[in-house]
Amino acid sequence: MKVARLIWVGTRFRARELMVSRWFLLLCVLQPVIFATIAFYMFKAGGRPGTLLYAALGTGMAGIWSSTLFGSGGALQWNRWQGTLELLVASPPPFLVVLLPLTLATSVTGAYSLFATLFWGRVFFGIPLHFAHGLAFAVAVPAAVFSLGLMGLLMASSFILYRHANALSNLLEYPVWIATGLLFPLSLLPNWVGPVSWLLAPRWGIDAIRHAALGDGAVWFPIGMCAVTGGAYVVLAAAFLRIFERAARANATLALT
Amino acid sequence: MIEAIELRRTYRTTTGILRRRPLEVEAVRGISFDVAEGELFGLLGPNGAGKTTTIKMLITLLLPTAGEARVLGYDVVRDAREVRKRIGYVFGGDRGLYERLSGLDNLKYFAELYGVSGKAQRVRIEEVLELVGLTGREGERVEGYSRGMRQRLHIARGILHDPQVVFLDEPTIGVDPVGARALRSMIAGLVEAGKTVLLTTHYMFEADSLCDRIAVIAGGRIVAEGTPSALKGRVADQTVVEVEVFGIEEHDVTRVRDLRGVTAVSVEERDQAQLLTIRSPRGLELTQDIRASLDGARIGRIVAREPTLEDAYVALVTEGAE
Numbered sequence: 001m002k003v004a005r006l007i008w009v010g011t012r013f014r015a016r017e018l019m020v021s022r023w024f025l026l027l028c029v030l031q032p033v034i035f036a037t038i039a040f041y042m043f044k045a046g047g048r049p050g051t052l053l054y055a056a057l058g059t060g061m062a063g064i065w066s067s068t069l070f071g072s073g074g075a076l077q078w079n080r081w082q083g084t085l086e087l088l089v090a091s092p093p094p095f096l097v098v099l100l101p102l103t104l105a106t107s108v109t110g111a112y113s114l115f116a117t118l119f120w121g122r123v124f125f126g127i128p129l130h131f132a133h134g135l136a137f138a139v140a141v142p143a144a145v146f147s148l149g150l151m152g153l154l155m156a157s158s159f160i161l162y163r164h165a166n167a168l169s170n171l172l173e174y175p176v177w178i179a180t181g182l183l184f185p186l187s188l189l190p191n192w193v194g195p196v197s198w199l200l201a202p203r204w205g206i207d208a209i210r211h212a213a214l215g216d217g218a219v220w221f222p223i224g225m226c227a228v229t230g231g232a233y234v235v236l237a238a239a240f241l242r243i244f245e246r247a248a249r250a251n252a253t254l255a256l257t
Numbered sequence: 258m259i260e261a262i263e264l265r266r267t268y269r270t271t272t273g274i275l276r277r278r279p280l281e282v283e284a285v286r287g288i289s290f291d292v293a294e295g296e297l298f299g300l301l302g303p304n305g306a307g308k309t310t311t312i313k314m315l316i317t318l319l320l321p322t323a324g325e326a327r328v329l330g331y332d333v334v335r336d337a338r339e340v341r342k343r344i345g346y347v348f349g350g351d352r353g354l355y356e357r358l359s360g361l362d363n364l365k366y367f368a369e370l371y372g373v374s375g376k377a378q379r380v381r382i383e384e385v386l387e388l389v390g391l392t393g394r395e396g397e398r399v400e401g402y403s404r405g406m407r408q409r410l411h412i413a414r415g416i417l418h419d420p421q422v423v424f425l426d427e428p429t430i431g432v433d434p435v436g437a438r439a440l441r442s443m444i445a446g447l448v449e450a451g452k453t454v455l456l457t458t459h460y461m462f463e464a465d466s467l468c469d470r471i472a473v474i475a476g477g478r479i480v481a482e483g484t485p486s487a488l489k490g491r492v493a494d495q496t497v498v499e500v501e502v503f504g505i506e507e508h509d510v511t512r513v514r515d516l517r518g519v520t521a522v523s524v525e526e527r528d529q530a531q532l533l534t535i536r537s538p539r540g541l542e543l544t545q546d547i548r549a550s551l552d553g554a555r556i557g558r559i560v561a562r563e564p565t566l567e568d569a570y571v572a573l574v575t576e577g578a579e
Contacts, residue, residue, distance in 0.1 A: 083352025091370040
């Protein structure tokens with residue numbers, strides 16, 4: 001109960017901190033709308049207007065991924081920079097429970113991208129928002145957001161040790177967009193990309209959301225896979241944090257100086 | 258309550274740009290001390306002496322390279338979580354707060370981290386805000402706080418969960434004199450409330466006025482330990498001569514240092530002038546010899562006085578560095 005409350009309070013706290021950051025808001029608000037506009041024109045030019053909802057969902061999900069990627073990497077770096085990382089590490093709860101809300105908040109605030117993209121598409125491009133399985137869509141979105149937050153947790157767990165690891169993580173933005181089928185179908189990519197995408201939560205998240213909205217495939221299997229990958233991320237993150245937190249205390253990398 | 262036994266900490270880093278060579282810096286070189294319940298113990302030393310490294314080992318943020326330490330009977334390496342639950346700590350300086358959020362947001366978050374339950378939170382936060390004098394300002398964003406207010410918020414955060422042991426790392430650094438006095442009174446209040454406090458500082462008067470016992474730390478080693486009056490007693494048989502000079506050279510200082518009977522010389526820069534502080538055994542008249550040694554330099558006032566804790570500290574630190 002205490003853990004659940006701490007995760008809830010921590011997520012709200014971090015979300016509030018993000019919401020007062022103009023840079024983060026700009027990233028959340030403008031980027032998905034810009035990418036969605038480009039995607040809409042590309043799909044329209046392709047002469048397949050029926051795929052506009054497909055594009056809107058993909059770019060919305062890409063926005064959640066970008067928010068999670070930058071937010072999770074930035075969460076530890078920002079805390080380190082402002083001198084609060086040491087306070088978090090030295091607090092009594094297991095660091096996993098302290099870190100999880102920081103990354104969950106980034107994917108939750110990133111969910112705004114999805115709704116902004118759908119709104120933009122509806123108002124300016126007349127995309128019909130008819131979802132084939134409304135209930136499944138309502139489950140798929142939080143499942144996708146939650147699994148991305150857990151993926152952020154796994155990434156952030158390494159940032160406690162390496163001061164500049166989040167700079168490397170920035171390189172992951174576009175490859176994951178492509179490798180998980182957010183922008184175009186995986187069937188267009190080489191076969192080996194498929195198994196790689198199985199390991200990545202955005203692949204299952206977008207499958208669940210698209211299948212629920214468009215009714216073109218199984219919905220509950222990808223939702224289940226969101227839970228499976230999310231669980232695997234937590235187990236790995238817990239193991240990494242145990243090792244990395246101790247190494248950070250040994251190597252004195254918790255503070256900037 | 259706090260026990261450090263032969264505690265050591267070495268930092269491993271690299272030097273050079275193209276050819277990186279490993280470099281080891283011994284920040285703490287085997288220090289031992291203990292702090293009793295309800296005591297205010299001071300670690301006094303210059304910048305880089307190893308004070309913060311020592312405190313970070315005790316609050317479980319750094320692993321010791323060797324030696325051991327216990328807080329409330331719990332080992333700081335093996336029982337880190339038990340230690341963390343029972344201690345509070347405050348670092349000096351501007352950092353360590355969520356700037357974009359309010360003071361109240363900061364306190365609520367840390368109350369949650371330290372397991373202060375929802376009902377108790379409101380009461381406790383009100384209490385600590387009152388104690389540190391931030392009542393009425395808690396709703397403002399921290400980025401608008403003055404240095405003194407930030408430091409008071411740090412203290413409020415550190416004692417929010419009513420810890421038995423409080424570590425204060427240079428809590429008054431950079432705070433104006435009025436604010437620093439208020440902080441010192443707050444620290445004294447903690448001890449009156451039964452807390453055990455370990456304070457690091459490089460302000461002599463702060464250590465003198467607050468601490469029951471002081472350990473002087475220099476070059477990663479404890480060079481002296483005792484009550485403030487016992488430390489002062491170490492130089493009680495000496496006289497201090499202060500000489501204000503303008504444009505003094507290193508060889509002038511060496512000549513003064515070589516005078517018969519001089520036990521220590523320190524130089525402090527003061528705007529255009531330098532202040533030479535010369536210690537010698539009580540009863541020895543050195544004024545004429547000092548004037549002769551500084552021949553050629555412009556000399557201002559010369560004053561002989563009784564030694565203070567600061568003189569004891571300078572003597573200990575200088576000897577420790579040698």
